[in-house]
Amino acid sequence: MPEPRQTLTVELGERSYPIHIGRGLLADRALLQNATAAESVMVVSNEAVAPLYLDTLKAGLAGRQVIATVLPDGEQEKRLESMLPVFDEMLVNGLGRDSAVIALGGGVIGDLAGFVAATYQRGVAFVQIPTTLLAMVDSSVGGKTGVNHPRGKNMIGAFHQPRAVVADLSVLDTLPDREMRAGMAEVIKYALLGDAAFLDWLETHLDEALAREPGVLAELVARCCRNKAAIVSADERESGQRALLNLGHTFGHAIEAARGYGDWLHGEAIAAGMCMATGMSRRLGWISPADEARATALIERAGLPTTPPADLSTARFREFMARDKKNRHGQLTLVLLKALGEAVVTTDYDDQALEATLTESAHD
């Protein structure tokens, strides 16, 4: 019996594309041919993923010219300099504008390879094959690509939509537990920001999901992708509601930047950031202490941090948060909760609630 599969669509007019979700997709030649018919392909991967899945993917791409660049693993690789060897390999091997770039990896690889695709010869086709839960449910969908700058995360990049996202759930079998939990932070994010029913579902199914029960994982990934696709379709370039997806990220990015990328995983920083956003929303009187406790409990059950590193001072937080891309005219924009399952993007909050959130967190 064939494995069940789902295909969702990100609706973006002529840039619309499918998200395929199922097991065993990596070796599916017809599906990969449908994702990109390019005869020359650059696969970008990393040292953790390539030994496990690159050969399978190459078999799926048999008959084409396939070049692979395997980068070291980790967020610290997500910088402009890491793109140079990829460009170099593409040029040495004569890849033209009709070639494609495939990302085989997590969020770091997807963002970097996507930015390579966006800028190689002013843009070539791109396919996302996410290999982490985080990448499947969040970063591989929506066309945000880019790299970090020492002064801020994702500060250099482009919007470049993939032609297809191939979420092969079987690769999650080998995902380290810590990465699985980090991905769960973005999963919980969708529930908190806009899907209260999914919050109920998660509270019931979290343990099965962490244990990688196939049916639960398939439902979880599809639910997140549907949420993400709907938001991206409505606001491709983040002129408005797409910023809701940054729940926990303004605080979280500050944690990552202050620690130097790679110390905390992105999902871990976002988990602590969501707890801070939740706590600030409670201080503003927008949600109840019971709501805050419920959100924090779920994050804690997922094995994620609920507070930022203790040595991160209020001043450092403010310094890094001031660089957030959502800010306008120097005003700090935050994503906060009006209710569990209802986030807002706002500059209209009492700064004392922010100050209290930063101060309390710094001493937790």
Place this chain on the structure above:
Amino acid sequence: MPEPRQTLTVELGERSYPIHIGRGLLADRALLQNATAAESVMVVSNEAVAPLYLDTLKAGLAGRQVIATVLPDGEQEKRLESMLPVFDEMLVNGLGRDSAVIALGGGVIGDLAGFVAATYQRGVAFVQIPTTLLAMVDSSVGGKTGVNHPRGKNMIGAFHQPRAVVADLSVLDTLPDREMRAGMAEVIKYALLGDAAFLDWLETHLDEALAREPGVLAELVARCCRNKAAIVSADERESGQRALLNLGHTFGHAIEAARGYGDWLHGEAIAAGMCMATGMSRRLGWISPADEARATALIERAGLPTTPPADLSTARFREFMARDKKNRHGQLTLVLLKALGEAVVTTDYDDQALEATLTESAHD
């Protein structure tokens, strides 16, 4: 009496923008405000242009936060590494997504600053203020941005249309003669590729143009911009006819890459490249020897090279031409002339005509 001005429009739907042509535009606050209302602006310029015009522009931008990055002059600066200090200054000064980048310089500065604008925080507003003839008539219009790679010209970049092009003809008063002549190569290109009447006009007015007679220059710049705008409007992303603008460029880029960027000016390489394309078209029997002589004579009258460097072998030419972005499936695409004033983009030519062109040029 106010100086006469013209405003053309590049028609690209919601990305349409004006090209302002006239004298004294740099100090025109209302015009600059119209070009971008951003309160924070990064001006990118170079050491040749900034001492002459940066203060004037700053006066035109009075009342806003204006940061300037002044790079060394020259094609060798057009690389990824040169973008880093610009990003750094923007982040240090807290420039957000609502800021703008202004290019004050020639083609190198315009391409590089445009790529900064395309990629800073995934894209901010961009204004082109070209200060060379070449940039006014060609590179500032059309949204091609990018940098060179040691293995090929413009290999890394993006399409990012400016919000406005401000062609202040008075800055041409200080343009070195060699740069003026290099710009004339792109001017002649428009005549050869699609505007036979302009070829007649140029044969009459070339000397006045080189002597910078204001009325002649204004007409020349406007005519080129109209030609460019029409082609870009019809084919923004170069899926077809826009490649006509590459007349002489496949040969020319090979010259530039082989010499190391900066030895020959871009316009000089393109001039020799156009003579090669013209010669090859004559060998194919598409144009007459008299046509070839007429085109070559005009290029020579402009003080431009009509043959490539003698030490560039056929093999080296082919090596560099194989990397051209127009190539598909390994087939070398060329822009050739069916008549003076009528170019075609084609892979349908006798390779012996190419070989003869390369061989003869190498020994000229």
